[in-house]
Amino acid sequence: MEDNAFQPGNLRIMAGTTVTWRNFDPVAHTATERGEEWDTGMLGEGESASITFAEAGSYDYYCIPHPDMRARVEVVPSLD
Numbered sequence: 001m002e003d004n005a006f007q008p009g010n011l012r013i014m015a016g017t018t019v020t021w022r023n024f025d026p027v028a029h030t031a032t033e034r035g036e037e038w039d040t041g042m043l044g045e046g047e048s049a050s051i052t053f054a055e056a057g058s059y060d061y062y063c064i065p066h067p068d069m070r071a072r073v074e075v076v077p078s079l080d
């Protein structure tokens, strides 16, 4: 999370991968799945949280305080 954006934005990862979000901004952000299947909770400057994606699927997420911050994690069974 940097400059009020998820960087990098969309990710394509293999099932079982752990993704870590770290906040480089002075304001707090979250990474929250649209259906609230997962949520990092509020992360202040310098804080981070990790989510492990066990199952394949496409997960759109956003930041609760800044709904214009959006991205997607695509989890695939294997990377070809």
Ligand SMILES: [Cu+2]
Pocket (backbone or CB within 6 Å): 004, 028, 029, 030, 063, 064, 065, 066, 069
């Ligand atoms: Cu935010």
